[in-house]
Amino acid sequence: MASQTLYDKLWAAHLVKERDDGTALIYIDRQLVHEVTSPQAFEGLRLAGRQPWRVSANIATPDHNVPTVLAERSAGVSGIQDEISRIQVQTLDDNCDEFGITEFSINDERQGIVHVVGPEQGATLPGMTVVCGDSHTATHGALGALAHGIGTSEVEHVLATQCLIQKKSKNMLVRIDGKLGAGVTAKDVVLAVIGKIGTAGGTGYAIEFGGQVIRDMSMEGRMTICNMAIEAGARVGMVAVDETTINYVKGRPFAPNEQEWEQAVSYWQTLHSDPDAHFDAVVELDGSSIEPQVTWGTSPEMVAAVGAVVPAPNDFSDPVKRSACERALTYMGLSAGQAITDITLDRVFIGSCTNSRIEDLREAAAVVKGKKVAESLKEALVVPGSGLVKKQAEAEGLDKIFTEAGLQWREPGCSMCLAMNADKLGAGEHCASTSNRNFEGRQGFGGRTHLVSPAMAAAAAIAGHFVDVREWI
Amino acid sequence: MKAFTQLDGLAAPMDRANVDTDMIIPKQFLKSIKRSGFGPNLFDELRYLDEGRPGEDCSQRPINPEFPLNHARYQGASVLLARENFGCGSSREHAPWALEDYGFRCVIAPSFADIFFNNCFKNGILPIVLPADVVENLFSEMYSSEGYRLLVDLPAQTITTPAGDVINFDVDAFRKHCLINGLDDIGLTLQDADAIRDFEKNWQQKSPWLFREHRA
Numbered sequence A: 001m002a003s004q005t006l007y008d009k010l011w012a013a014h015l016v017k018e019r020d021d022g023t024a025l026i027y028i029d030r031q032l033v034h035e036v037t038s039p040q041a042f043e044g045l046r047l048a049g050r051q052p053w054r055v056s057a058n059i060a061t062p063d064h065n066v067p068t069v070l071a072e073r074s075a076g077v078s079g080i081q082d083e084i085s086r087i088q089v090q091t092l093d094d095n096c097d098e099f100g101i102t103e104f105s106i107n108d109e110r111q112g113i114v115h116v117v118g119p120e121q122g123a124t125l126p127g128m129t130v131v132c133g134d135s136h137t138a139t140h141g142a143l144g145a146l147a148h149g150i151g152t153s154e155v156e157h158v159l160a161t162q163c164l165i166q167k168k169s170k171n172m173l174v175r176i177d178g179k180l181g182a183g184v185t186a187k188d189v190v191l192a193v194i195g196k197i198g199t200a201g202g203t204g205y206a207i208e209f210g211g212q213v214i215r216d217m218s219m220e221g222r223m224t225i226c227n228m229a230i231e232a233g234a235r236v237g238m239v240a241v242d243e244t245t246i247n248y249v250k251g252r253p254f255a256p257n258e259q260e261w262e263q264a265v266s267y268w269q270t271l272h273s274d275p276d277a278h279f280d281a282v283v284e285l286d287g288s289s290i291e292p293q294v295t296w297g298t299s300p301e302m303v304a305a306v307g308a309v310v311p312a313p314n315d316f317s318d319p320v321k322r323s324a325c326e327r328a329l330t331y332m333g334l335s336a337g338q339a340i341t342d343i344t345l346d347r348v349f350i351g352s353c354t355n356s357r358i359e360d361l362r363e364a365a366a367v368v369k370g371k372k373v374a375e376s377l378k379e380a381l382v383v384p385g386s387g388l389v390k391k392q393a394e395a396e397g398l399d400k401i402f403t404e405a406g407l408q409w410r411e412p413g414c415s416m417c418l419a420m421n422a423d424k425l426g427a428g429e430h431c432a433s434t435s436n437r438n439f440e441g442r443q444g445f446g447g448r449t450h451l452v453s454p455a456m457a458a459a460a461a462i463a464g465h466f467v468d469v470r471e472w473i
Numbered sequence B: 001m002k003a004f005t006q007l008d009g010l011a012a013p014m015d016r017a018n019v020d021t022d023m024i025i026p027k028q029f030l031k032s033i034k035r036s037g038f039g040p041n042l043f044d045e046l047r048y049l050d051e052g053r054p055g056e057d058c059s060q061r062p063i064n065p066e067f068p069l070n071h072a073r074y075q076g077a078s079v080l081l082a083r084e085n086f087g088c089g090s091s092r093e094h095a096p097w098a099l100e101d102y103g104f105r106c107v108i109a110p111s112f113a114d115i116f117f118n119n120c121f122k123n124g125i126l127p128i129v130l131p132a133d134v135v136e137n138l139f140s141e142m143y144s145s146e147g148y149r150l151l152v153d154l155p156a157q158t159i160t161t162p163a164g165d166v167i168n169f170d171v172d173a174f175r176k177h178c179l180i181n182g183l184d185d186i187g188l189t190l191q192d193a194d195a196i197r198d199f200e201k202n203w204q205q206k207s208p209w210l211f212r213e214h215r216a
């Protein structure tokens, strides 16, 4: 058999049927469901009198709309003050009840951001096809799965048929060799990749992340990287299975049981690209030269090393990029040549499906321990990605470290990543955020987002402006 | 999706050109979590005298007596006669959802906006393009005889008027096939249900752990 990439293998394993028009029917092993993109899909099933093809393939949890303040949260769904949010969350509960779908509802300790909950429960596993009505589904590719976001009509399609109509993507390898410096994390790596290939660089490709840096990285770090594949234009990001993957999965609630474990592992160990597999594109980065990154603009590719300055429009020869830079500087209220470390902050947000896992929180806590957030800061939030992350962090005393330093410790959810609940930026406010999108208005109307790693966000919270976290460790 | 073969339906007028999707279903109703239930708000701004709000009981609202769909003679209509460029504007699929929910299964017009035209087929509605003079004729016959019904036969691609006149219309063969058989994307995929089941059986043998039931 010809050499295959990881993506080729996953694709071939799930191919139900190829059609004459070049599309294919792909079998879906796992669908994750949340409250925002599912109501019309369930409604569609009802209208057509259909039942889910395989109920147990679906797992649901509310995340986008849930409040993160304990007082509002403790009354459950009925306590959600925003009516439209409340109805959406309630609708998810009702739909899951009606169709018999397993749901981790609002105050279940397993509730959280779908992309944190899936791997945490072992509900997303190596070798699976995973979909969700959310573009950051690529996160699950870190486990050696084929995972990507879909639209609402596709959510319904998967519910009803357990399949998706797809066209195969091209293969891209992003290889990061060498060793990361101290204080440089997965988030800096992925921002550096996006800075290099651009937000459309991965369009049409499934990206496999490889190289020594990825091999050395924890599962949490790999998830952070795959999470942002979509910010490089690729719907799919993934990492080959290795011992780190297998150790991570072992013992999780939905993982294979003892009888099946050996069989599963021997299959999973085949989930890597063959040595001479063909990639349509290869991008290489030297891990040792990656520095902590900060976005200065309104697209994730508008990113610079923390020691750099905000670029000038004239630094870009491409006229489209030049005018995008101009517009971004205006929106962000920054001037060309300004040092990144001179950007002062109003708020700090540590959370989101990119960076709200236990390792992220440990990384942030280590930086703020024994210090106090800057007086000038209006608010600094730490929002764990799931109830179980929260519990673990509390067991380790991280919540105390945060609150003693003056950061707020919240209930799990998407929170200020997209500001669908009450956690928002005010117009003109600068935020150091560990989330994944710095688009105009993403974190609140007129809000100014700077994407950074948890350690960088934590250091910025203490200093009140960006600092090179490497000087603090 | 509901199948469409023959329809013997009462005809009603939407007698103006460039009816946009905002007119068909205004934006405030898009916050809904549903894709059904838009019928009471179809043509909301023309149909009622007050401003519509999502979730309100429309039976209590002041209706516009001028608007034809409010007239007794058009109650229960399922064929909509319309003018040029029907369904222009935003791509909201809520527009065909609203028409369908109200009870329309067929819209006849001299021309349609592209996206709306496509969206109709996905939602069990047959949009028929006829020459402007033929549409004009239908309008005047309808206005002059109460209870004017049209017999729309999709397999035969004909419309028969009460006087027995037969009008032929064109329809894309693939879309016709889907509509007659009530096939949306899901319906089409389900035609491969056996292949999916075969795949699934085989896959379950190779990866049994993916098929274990879990209790929450």
Ligand code: SF4
Pocket: A063, A064, A113, A114, A115, A134, A136, A352, A353, A354, A413, A414, A417, A418, A435, A436
């Ligand atoms: S945390 Fe943000 S990016 Fe992730 S799923 Fe929630 S809203 Fe989307």
